Amino acid sequence: xxxxxxxxxxxxxxxxxxxxxxxxxxxxxxxxxxxxxxxxxxxxxxxxxxxxxxxxxxxxxxxxxxxxxxxxxxxxxxxxxxxxxxxxxxxxxxxxxxxxxxxxxxxxxxxxxxxxxxxxxxxxxxxxxxxxxxxxxxxxxxxxxxxxxxxxxxxxxxxxxxxxxxxxxxxxxxxxxxxxxxxxxxxxxxxxxxxxxxxxxxxxxxxxxxxxxxxxxxxxxxxxxxxxxxxxxxxxxxxxxxxxxxxxxxxxxxxxxxxxxxxxxxxxxxxxxxxxxxxxxxxxxxxxxxxxxxxxxxxxxxxxxxxxxxxxxxxxxxxxxxxxxxxxxxxxxxxxxxxxxxxxxxxxxxxxxxxxxxxxxxxxxxxxxxxxxxxxxxxxxxxxxxxxxxxxxxxxxxxxx
Numbered sequence: 224x225x226x227x228x229x230x231x232x233x234x235x236x237x238x239x240x241x242x243x244x245x246x247x248x249x250x251x252x253x254x255x256x257x258x259x260x261x262x263x264x265x266x267x268x269x270x271x272x273x274x275x276x277x278x279x280x281x282x283x284x285x286x287x288x289x290x291x292x293x294x295x296x297x298x299x300x301x302x303x304x305x306x307x308x309x310x311x312x313x314x315x316x317x318x319x320x321x322x323x324x325x326x327x328x329x330x331x332x333x334x335x336x337x338x339x340x341x342x343x344x345x346x347x348x349x350x351x352x353x354x355x356x357x358x359x360x361x362x363x364x365x366x367x368x369x370x371x372x373x374x375x376x377x378x379x380x381x382x383x384x385x386x387x388x389x390x391x392x393x394x395x396x397x398x399x400x401x402x403x404x405x406x407x408x409x410x411x412x413x414x415x416x417x418x419x420x421x422x423x424x425x426x427x428x429x430x431x432x433x434x435x436x437x438x439x440x441x442x443x444x445x446x447x448x449x450x451x452x453x454x455x456x457x458x459x460x461x462x463x464x465x466x467x468x469x470x471x472x473x474x475x476x477x478x479x480x481x482x483x484x485x486x487x488x489x490x491x492x493x494x495x496x497x498x499x500x501x502x503x504x505x506x507x508x509x510x511x512x513x514x515x516x517x518x519x520x521x522x523x524x525x526x527x528x529x530x531x532x533x534x535x536x537x538x539x540x541x542x543x544x545x546x547x548x549x550x551x552x553x554x555x556x557x558x559x560x561x562x563x564x565x566x567x568x569x570x571x572x573x574x575x576x577x578x579x580x581x582x583x584x585x586x587x588x589x590x591x592x593x594x595x596x597x598x599x600x601x602x603x604x605x606x607x608x609x610x611x612x613x614x615x616x617x618x619x620x621x622x623x624x
Contacts, residue, residue, distance in 0.1 A: 232272055243296040248298060250313065270334070271337075276295075305352055307355060371417075393405065464503035522566070542580035551590060
């Protein structure tokens with residue numbers, strides 16, 4: 224009896240529609256019917272037909288309209304109730320089906336990508352249901368976040384369909400899991416830096432994105448995008464700085480002006496900026512692998528760049544940040560372990576680091592990384608600083624007398 228359905232799409236469709244009509248709104252019965260039919264019908268060959276029917280009630284023509292000449296069912300995702308609970312129940316049906324027939328996994332992902340491209344052909348209510356279902360499937364790891372690339376289709380973006388769909392999708396995703404799981408999934412497939420593409424080019428700004436999703440009740444998503452953009456901006460800045468330094472540009476004027484401009488533009492604090500500047504300075508040179516030579520090389524290099532470091536340590540907190548970055552760098556790069564004290568003394572003499580910052584770092588603000596080695600290295604210099612401080616205090620007192 225089933226031989227004909229195996230190689231005939233119309234017969235295959237007939238069988239699925241009939242089974243859904245008999246199961247009605249009982250999704251348990253639907254799941255059982257799909258499970259048992261997989262043994263008799265060729266799901267592998269007709270995966271697209273199967274998913275079209277489960278979602279839209281019949282085969283979809285290009286653009287998202289239902290093909291005219293075929294049997295349809297009234298029992299599908301698009302005719303279901305528009306609420307999260309119903310969509311969770313539908314997600315379970317798809318989940319069970321794909322767990323049972325693993326080979327449908329890829330076809331299902333392709334189907335979702337295709338449905339997203341057809342969004343304009345669906346009603347608003349159908350889009351909402353599809354968005355909620357997709358969010359739940361993403362939250363449960365049934366599909367990869369790479370399917371979101373379909374939403375960057377120019378026509379969907381231009382008409383605001385993509386952004387509206389994304390609101391419903393992310394709401395259901397976050398209600399199933401949380402923003403950090405969203406972030407992990409997006410990063411995994413390189414989508415974390417592409418969210419701005421949900422808007423046309425003239426509206427592709429962090430402010431517009433932030434306002435749109437905050438107004439829609441998704442502040443955590445707009446915060447995530449803002450954070451991603453600032454991470455992206457910092458990486459770009461660091462890369463550009465390294466290139467400028469490698470080209471040996473007259474860094475005092477050119478680089479300082481460039482960095483100040485970027486700080487303003489990307490709203491980066493001086494503490495963050497000194498970290499970026501330090502990393503760029505240390506990455507712009509090939510270091511000697513011999514410990515005794517690397518210290519000499521580092522001192523020469525940092526002497527040249529001390530005016531740049533000085534320009535971005537105008538606050539005590541920035542000086543401390545720099546000291547911690549130096550400590551971390553010397554600890555992480557084993558050849559620099561013995562260079563720490565010499566680097567700090569050089570930057571103290573160049574007026575990049577103040578006495579207060581060094582003493583604060585020594586007494587309480589240092590990191591645990593290599594602590595005993597670095598505190599031991601700094602002991603004599605710190606004693607000298609303290610004595611110098613006491614001497615200047617006593618000479619001030621004598622003058623006052």
